[in-house]
Amino acid sequence: MNQLLITGGDRLDGEVRISGAKNATLPILAASLLADSPLAITNVPHLDDVTITLTLLRSMGVEVTVGDHLALEVNSSTIREFIAPYELVRTMRASILVLGPLVARFGRADVSLPGGCAIGARPVDLHLRGLEAMGATIEVENGYIHARTKRLKGARILMSPVSVTGTENLMMAACLAAGETRIENAAREPEVVDLARCLSAMGAHIEGAGTDMLHIEGVDSLHGANHAVLPDRIESATYLVAGALTGGRVKIKNTCPDMLGAVLIKLQEAGGTIRSNGNWVEIDMQGRRPQSVSIRTAPYPEFPTDMQAQFTTLNAVAEGAGTITETVFENRFMHVQELVRMGADIHLEGNTAFIRGVGKLTGAPVMATDLRASASLVLAGLVAEGETRVDRIYHIDRGYECIEEKLAQLGARIHRIAS
Ligand code: UD1
Numbered sequence: 001m002n003q004l005l006i007t008g009g010d011r012l013d014g015e016v017r018i019s020g021a022k023n024a025t026l027p028i029l030a031a032s033l034l035a036d037s038p039l040a041i042t043n044v045p046h047l048d049d050v051t052i053t054l055t056l057l058r059s060m061g062v063e064v065t066v067g068d069h070l071a072l073e074v075n076s077s078t079i080r081e082f083i084a085p086y087e088l089v090r091t092m093r094a095s096i097l098v099l100g101p102l103v104a105r106f107g108r109a110d111v112s113l114p115g116g117c118a119i120g121a122r123p124v125d126l127h128l129r130g131l132e133a134m135g136a137t138i139e140v141e142n143g144y145i146h147a148r149t150k151r152l153k154g155a156r157i158l159m160s161p162v163s164v165t166g167t168e169n170l171m172m173a174a175c176l177a178a179g180e181t182r183i184e185n186a187a188r189e190p191e192v193v194d195l196a197r198c199l200s201a202m203g204a205h206i207e208g209a210g211t212d213m214l215h216i217e218g219v220d221s222l223h224g225a226n227h228a229v230l231p232d233r234i235e236s237a238t239y240l241v242a243g244a245l246t247g248g249r250v251k252i253k254n255t256c257p258d259m260l261g262a263v264l265i266k267l268q269e270a271g272g273t274i275r276s277n278g279n280w281v282e283i284d285m286q287g288r289r290p291q292s293v294s295i296r297t298a299p300y301p302e303f304p305t306d307m308q309a310q311f312t313t314l315n316a317v318a319e320g321a322g323t324i325t326e327t328v329f330e331n332r333f334m335h336v337q338e339l340v341r342m343g344a345d346i347h348l349e350g351n352t353a354f355i356r357g358v359g360k361l362t363g364a365p366v367m368a369t370d371l372r373a374s375a376s377l378v379l380a381g382l383v384a385e386g387e388t389r390v391d392r393i394y395h396i397d398r399g400y401e402c403i404e405e406k407l408a409q410l411g412a413r414i415h416r417i418a419s
Contacts, residue, residue: 004390004404006381007413008363011287012248014410018236018255019045019401020229024191026094027168028198028227029053032062032074033101034176035202037224044070044229045401048394052092056084060098075224079106086112086143092398096124097165100173103136103147111145122329126166130157134170134177154179154218162187162299167214168195174216175204183214189300190259194230201225233259234306235400236281238375240264241310242407243283244272244290245317245383250410251282262303266293270314290314292322292357299328309335309376316344317383318357325352335373338366342380342388363388371399378403382412391419 020043029050032039044050054064054072061080065073082102089095089112102109114124124145128138131147133155139146154177159166167187172195174181186192188210196209202225205217236255243250244267257264257276264274264281270290272283292315297305305328315322316339326332336346336353342364345356363386368374374396381388390396393416396403404414 001391001419002393003417003419004378004381004393004396005415005417006363006378006388006390008361008382008384008386008388010246010382010411010413012243012246012250012382012407012410012412015251015253016239016406016410017253018231018239021045021191021194021232022047022049022399023164023189024194024229025050026053027097027165027172027191027195028229029057029074030097030101031172031195031198031202032057033076033079033098034105034172034199034222035224036077036221038073038075039202039224040226041072041074042069042226042228044072045232046070047401048398049092049094052088053095056088056095056098059085059088082106082108082110084109084111089114093122094165096127097169099127099145099147100131100169103131103149104152104173104176107149107151109145109147111147113140113143113145124166126159126163127169130166130170131173133157134173134181152177154181154216156182157184159183159185159187162212164189164192167192171196171206171214171216172199174218175199175206175222177218179218181216181218183216184212186212186214187299188212190230190233190256198225198227201227231255234304234372236260237263237307238310238379238400239406239410240267240281240283241307241314242379242382242410244270244285245314245379247285247287247289248410249282249284251280253280255279255281257281261301263307266295266303266311269293270318290318292318292320292355294322294324296325297328305329305332306372308332309372310379312336312346312353312355313339313376313379315355315357316346316380317361321354321356323352323354327351334369335376338377339380341366342384360385362386365389365391368392368395371395375400378407378414381414382407
């Protein structure tokens with residue numbers, strides 16, 4: 001198993017190019033199942049979650065052609081199976097995204113029920129209830145969701161709580177349903193908007209993407225299109241935090257500053273000078289230690305839960321004390337114990353972490369538990385005294401393209417070793 005070995009203490013300085021967004025790529029790949037001709041996708045990040053999704057699509061008989069820079073062409077006209085097996089869904093919960101498209105286009109889907117995961121129970125009840133409201137028959141048996149229908153019909157659906165993949169699954173299904181679907185309290189994440197853009201290019205009729213009310217007028221068929229995936233806002237924000245906690249200067253390119261509002265406000269509060277224009281953002285700490293900030297996670301446009309762990313690390317080395325309250329997932333503080341092993345002063349009370357910044361963290365062997373938790377440990381390694389060895393980095397390879405190369409480009413001493 002691979003590990004990342006990091007020698008801390010260097011101030012990061014430089015520029016880094018941001019990859020396409022994982023959380024937009026996965027639903028867009030699932031959307032290819034809706035089209036009766038090939039969907040061409042560019043700006044696809046080379047990540048394990050993308051590879052798993054392609055394996056899943058291929059296992060159904062879908063043809064995937066990989067071109068230069070991982071430009072993909074996905075042709076679902078060759079599909080012969082409508083099954084997402086346990087072995088694949090177990091490794092990636094987002095596999096549930098094939099459910100809506102399969103039922104909508106082929107009238108049947110057998111998708112393994114995702115289990116719990118490191119960050120909480122994460123049910124899929126909203127996905128199932130929404131499809132039922134559209135007329136699908138759903139049975140859950142032997143760990144599988146069996147969904148059947150002749151043709152879905154438009155429905156009025158309320159998402160409560162607001163769910164990102166839930167909104168995406170139902171929006172995709174509604175595109176081929178007969179009549180109009182309204183999704184109330186829809187997720188407003190930029191990745192939902194990117195999916196809607198792609199679906200519209202495929203011939204779908206969607207209004208309201210980016211608001212909490214989606215109107216979808218179903219059509220009889222969708223066709224292929226060309227789509228460039230939007231930049232990854234979580235990867236963007238993670239590199240900005242890397243700049244902030246090392247007192248450095250980091251410029252991220254090929255990104256979208258508008259998607260980063262809540263994070264940029266907190267980085268400014270932490271003492272960073274932020275400059276941005278068009279498709280780049282720069283943070284400059286001018287050698288200063290960051291100030292503690294207090295954060296409460298919530299659905300977009302508020303502070304993203306996927307940046308919570310990284311800001312926990314920022315606070316761990318900042319001046320002063322701050323609180324981090326997690327409201328989206330119930331068990332997303334697995335990184336805290338590992339940070340404490342590196343010398344952080346954090347105590348947890350319910351869904352809030354109370355963090356008092358310490359002058360220094362010390363390097364240690366630590367274990368990654370989920371994707372964003374791993375990022376927080378890598379960030380801690382960048383500022384810790386001595387050497388940090390991050391184990392189980394397969395989590396990080398699910399969501400950060402070339403993380404060690406990108407950090408090394410900014411001046412970090414980091415490399416991958418086989419344990
Ligand atoms: C997506 C993102 C993930 C991010 C999360 C929240 C992808 C592939 N993943 O995950 O990176 O952390 O949004 O921004 O885009 N819930 C229910 N019933 C459901 C569905 C969700 O109760 O049927 C609850 C969940 O337990 C959670 C909350 O809703 O408490 C939000 O989860 P959701 O938005 O669905 O997260 P994901 O879409 O799985």
